[in-house]
Amino acid sequence: MLLSVGSAAVVFASGSTLYEQDQDDFLADQFAGGSTSTRQASWLRGLLRQDMPFCMGLAGAMAIAWTDASHVCSFFDRFGGYYRSRRPQLEQAARDLRYVVEALLALERWPRLVAPVVESMGEQAHRAIPRTSQPNDLGAFLGRLLTGGGLTLDGVPRAIRALRDADSALAEEFRRTPHMRRMLDNLESHSQMAAEEIEQLRGAAPT
DSSP: OEEEEOSSEEEEEETTEEEEEEHHHHHHHHTOSTTOOTTSOGGGTTOOGGGHHHHHHHHHHHHHHOOOGGGHHHHHHHHHHHHHHTHHHHHHHHHHHHHHHHHHHHHTTSHHHHHHHHHHTOTTHHHHSOSSOOHHHHHHHHHHHHTOSSOOSTTHHHHHHHHHHOOSHHHHHHHHOHHHHHHHHHHHHHHHHHHHHHHHHHTTSOO
């Protein structure tokens, strides 16, 4: 069972044994076997190696939220089918989330400004917002948004509009500074698009 995917290591369980392996070595092991796919787990078939950091981050977040551990293999089989059938939508959501994450990280320089935006995302936001926009982190972030659990983008556009209308020196600085306005514009538009995409994807997600 895939438990977590970090920037350097993968943690997974096999039987009753817990393993931690370098991500590059893990991917090499999973894709061993040359041109044949018979040695791969069925959910990996049809996926390219370069897809895997995002795909594993997504699967890991969704697997952790899935409580029936007695059917882990069937979950990953369903996840593989889900990923392949919804791949364009998942990749588009990830592209929008990249803008969201990069804007949120940039706004950390102004904690009083970004706090209402983060709070609008729910009680899990402080722990769930990734520290990078690398594919594995974006996959995990998307997985957490798809499985709910107190994390959503629905309120972000409204929180940004409130910031624009706020009567404060900090808000005024953002309004009159072009690159700061672009940052808020990107965060508003891409969070709105990602929220709509996630809503569509959520109904088709494996459970």
